[in-house]
Structures are given as C-alpha cells and as structure tokens.
Amino acid sequence: MNRFSGYDLAKQALNGHTGWGASWRDPEPKANYEVVIVGGGGHGLATAYYLAKNHGITNVAVLERGYIGGGNTGRNTTIVRSDYMTEEANRFFAFSLKLWEGLSAELNFNQMLSQRGVVKLSHTQDELRSMRRRVNSARLIGSDLEMLTPNQIEQYIPGIDISSRPMFPIVGGM
Structure with a gap:
C-alpha cells in the first residue's frame, strides 16, 4: 500500500500531480474466492477491510457496477447517526462511529470524517x-x-x- 505524507502532497502539487501511482490494483478475476461482496460502497469496502484485518480473510472479491466508493458514500456523504428507535441499532452505530474515527490514521488515507450534527x-x-x-x-x-x-x-x-x-x-x- 502506498504511504502518503505532507511532503508527498507538496512535491506532487509542484509537479502537477503527475507522479501519483495507482492506489489499488485492477487484477483479472480469479476462479474462486472465500468471500464475494456485492457492492463497493462504504459498507462493502468496510466489510472487506475488516474481514482482512480482524479475520485474516484476504481472498475477497468486491463487485461494483460503478466505481469503487461511488454509491451513497461517494455521492452524498456517509452519515453515522443515532436516531434509531432501538438500543441495539444505536449501539451498532455508536460502534461504527468508533471504527470511522480511527480509520484515516489506520489507512494513511484521509477519509474526510467530519463530525457534526444533522438537522431534520x-x-x-x-x-x-x-x-x-x-x-x-x-x-x-x-x-x-x-x-x-x-x-x-x-x-x-x-x-x-x-x-x-x-x-x-x-x-x-x-
């Protein structure tokens, strides 16, 4: 995985951003996988990441008809909220927020998490x-x-x- 820094960003800015390498691979599909995830949005990508990180499952295919991260996550923002009516749902989303809070540092990639309120x-x-x-x-x-x-x-x-x-x-x- 590429590691990024403020120095890299400044250097690339001065060079017209022409030296960035690809952030992910585009391999040919394999004959089989341990897990196939349909949907390359926030939930699908998080599932693939945590399968690898927490369970060592790396033989995973993420299928997306558009571009990776381009579903609701990419178009509209991801909202982790706690206005659900059950304790289980609120605990689930509180845990999700904790995962998001450390993800940028863990991935060395700015997830652009911005915590703020929502007015409905x-x-x-x-x-x-x-x-x-x-x-x-x-x-x-x-x-x-x-x-x-x-x-x-x-x-x-x-x-x-x-x-x-x-x-x-x-x-x-x-």
Whole structure:
C-alpha cells in the first residue's frame, strides 16, 4: 500500500500531480474466492477491510457496477447517526462511529470524517409527531436528540425561511 505524507502532497502539487501511482490494483478475476461482496460502497469496502484485518480473510472479491466508493458514500456523504428507535441499532452505530474515527490514521488515507450534527426538518404536523416519537424513543436509550422549534432551526441554519410563505413551511424539526 502506498504511504502518503505532507511532503508527498507538496512535491506532487509542484509537479502537477503527475507522479501519483495507482492506489489499488485492477487484477483479472480469479476462479474462486472465500468471500464475494456485492457492492463497493462504504459498507462493502468496510466489510472487506475488516474481514482482512480482524479475520485474516484476504481472498475477497468486491463487485461494483460503478466505481469503487461511488454509491451513497461517494455521492452524498456517509452519515453515522443515532436516531434509531432501538438500543441495539444505536449501539451498532455508536460502534461504527468508533471504527470511522480511527480509520484515516489506520489507512494513511484521509477519509474526510467530519463530525457534526444533522438537522431534520418537518413540514407537517404528522411529520412532527413522528419526529417527536423518534426523539423520545432515542432519548430513552441514551441518544442526544432534541426537538427543535422553527426559531431554534433558524439559529442553527441562518437564512433559512421559517415563514409560512414557502411551498413547504417548516413546522419544527429534530
């Protein structure tokens, strides 16, 4: 695996980024594998990595119809969240976050992990009731969620239109 450093980055920048080697191989498929993973997005790649790291299983094929890492992970960002309504799901995603936190250093590759909150908006009273149920369930099992009024949302997202004029007025959020 290539090792990268700030020196390499500066040197490549001065040389027009023409000297970078390939980051992965493109081998011919083998006749058989111990494990075949369908999907080369975040979950598929993480599965392949941890099979090798924790279980020594390296005879793995990752099949992806597009480009590696180009699914939801590459297009939209990966969100590790804890607004699930069961304790098991929240424990699972808390563990996932711990894995993400050390991955850039472990791989010597910037995963661009950026931990921040997510504001989800509701546009109807029915959505707001559903959010309130989700927030209450999650808080009972230890997640740090809270309901937000339109004014609180405006404090988090300056410039958002919380008036009653938009096609989809904001009635609250979490």
